[in-house]
Amino acid sequence: MFSGCAGVTTQPSAESAAAQAQPEPVKSENKAVIALLDLANTDNEAGRRDAADASLERALRIEPRNPWLWHELAKLRLVQGQYEQAISLARKSNSFAGQDRHLQALNWRAIGDARVAQGDSAGAERALKQAAELEQSQ
């Protein structure tokens, strides 16, 4: 069914290398959501942003309150150059993040990156400072 996966073989090895460097957080307990995240990742790496977007939205329909999925969508908007949306989605991820400081920090980093891209250096600085504080408090 995940015909989108076919043809991209380099990706999994790169993924596992990254996974060895730092343990990946468990983004979902639901295998369907994990499958969609993998699919979105593959499509994103291959530059198929719309397909990645569609898969993330499918995952969100299954777990609409999963903050990792909102975070992934924020990161996708960042590479799509939609910075306002990236910021909004990172905020939305944080609204579901509860006490997960690691994820909150990642979201503030995404907000910081979006602000940099928007040319808002003061805003970026504030966001990245927030991220740093959260990383330290973990």
Add this chain to the structure above:
Amino acid sequence: MKFPSLPWSRLGSGFKSYRNVIRLVLLLLLLGLSGYIFYLDVTIREAFEGRKFAVPARVYGRALEVYPGLKLTSAQFVQELQRDGYHENPEPDTPATYKYTLNGVEFTTRNFVFGDGPQASQHLSIKFDDGKVSLLEQRGDKNVDLPLLRMEPPVIGGIYPGHNEDRELLKLNQFPKLLIDALIATEDRKYYTHWGIDPRGIARALYKTVTGQRIEGGSTITQQLVKNFFLSSERTLTRKGTEVLMALLLEMHYSKGEILETYLNEVFLGQDASRAIHGFGLASHFYFDRPLERLEPQEIATLVGMVKGPSLYDPRKNPELALKRRNVVLQEMASQNVITQAQFIAARQKPLGVVQRAPVGTSPYPAFMQYVYRQLQRDYREEDLRSEGLRIFTTLDPLIQRQAELALQTRLGELEKSRRVPANTLEGAVVVSSTQNGEIQAMVGGREAQYAGYNRALDAQRPIGSLAKPIIYLTALEMPDRYTLITPLDDSPLMWSQPGTPDWKPNNYDLKFHGMVPLHTALAESYNVATARMGIALGVENILDKLPLYGIERRPPPFASSLLGAFDLSPIEVAQLYQTFADNGFRTPLRAIRDIVTADGKPLQRFPLNVEQVAPAGPVFILTAALQGVVRVGTAQNLVNWLPADLHVAGKTGTTDDLRDSWFAGYTGDHVAVVWVGRDDNKPTGLTGSSGAMTVWGEMMKNLQPEPLQPVMPDDIEMVNVDPVTGLRYDDDCKTGEMMPFIKGSAPNVISACAFPSKDTQAKENAAEGAKVRPGDKQNPSKSWFQRLFN
């Protein structure tokens, strides 16, 4: 031949000029005729080229995502299969077949092209346990676990060219040879050799005209195609002449194959309510629910037989006539050696085998389709929508839609009966969206949901009454130093003068005034006067300024009465408003369309999820707690008759003057839904928000089995144990009191002595005496004095 340049100058010069006049007249006639032929030529070519490609846009509902753990019963799953046109088959290995197993279903999906790419057909097996999917496997030598299956989405309608013509366009080589042979054997045996007309047929027609009989028959396939282009059953000699000329012209321009292909796609083969069935490809699905290549000879004969009279030989309306006609066609097929004698004998003994189905017309969901269509019209030209074969993927969930339709229909009937209201006077509308992504899952435009009439969900603009109150309360709660859930509000008589309007004296629904009431109670009980006074204190303009943030583009009149909802919104606009409250202050524009794909499967447009934070999360969290109070102890407490208290539903009732409009808007963990009930003539219904619309809402939600509403607590919120009436604070471990959310720093600081043995009178007495100030707390003495007085 020389053309006379100025013919009139030579007139009157004897015989020679007389001959010239004849010559001139002949010439003009010739010119006229060739002009006419040229005109016919252009017309017929335009029609041919145009029809060759006119494929309606196909609109799909949401694709069901199936995965282990999904709440879905095997009955619901089979319903979904049937909606997608699957058939039961003891060996479910061809696409779109299924069979029941011990605790599940085995089935085979179709190839399908989604907005994000194709998905191949798969042999699958699914099992259910305790109302959930327990196992999903790919069948093979060894079954393989599958994490997820995206089902093909159900077709929910189309956007059709003129006269609501529907068709499924096929290429000539996609039509079974048997069908073509049968058609030619029955309708036009000399098709491959004639020039577009059958001279003997025409001679016969002429003879009949001369002898005063009806003009009929003698039409070749080419002539029939011409006739089909210009839908007119007029039978005159000129028309017949035009038809002959056009048929000849068509044959000059196009090959036999092209003409046949167009004919096979074009021929009219029946009517489905408002929708016209054109072409054999669609007719095969319409009558047999299978693609053409899977039809048996007698089924092909049935369709070919219908060409002669689609209405007369309609196998659903006139099965005996259709059967007789089918057997005539089979006979022709046998005599032309299209089928063998043995095939003929076998085929003519079989029943018609037409699938029974209710007519659905252009769509069974006209209200939702209208919404989709209006959105599309912003970006697409009408003729592209009607002819380019676009595939439009939408958000409609047929399961939810069904429950919304049923709830509205049954509850309105019951309300009319129990309240002795004349039957069929109440009307209503329902909009259901998904809480976190704003996708419209269901839309009902009236109690007869299948009827494409007045769409109340979009077009009924009605005063929203108390549904407006959360806007005021949210504005207040965004100022935590001034307003918390326990802030006392003044519900004593109010008169408000504003230039340009008569003096305004709002009343409560119970026509009483309640003195000082805590803020959460004023919302739960929907006290108009307390709310209006607070709204005036906050500034009417300040509050109305917020509406665009929540996606309401129209601006209500700047009068204080607008605070109490004396302005009109449609149910869909109210849904947009409550979406933001339900989604922690994030506004997501309501969406009905996800993707648009071209006829050949290329992505054309995506409508991605868009969010914007328009209200801070803390105050929205508190507002939701207050709206949960409306359902727990306030005007919507009877909702418990439908939904268990542990769903923690948040909602608001709305009732307008003289009980004209009955509203309920509310949300669960997964759905936002708005119901309006009223009359089209705007007369009083005798229903409040809770006795009317809320009961529809409850009935629908009960059957949707919603997720409980459990918003994540924002960082700036603390839960504090307070007495919900007096606003006194207790230690958190005290058994008296109720945990309520406050923006950090806004909760009362006075800690009252806890009288844990008793929760009522004793506690309150002790509380009043034992109030103490924590060291270092900045205390507002007037507030605590006031609160004690109020107690």
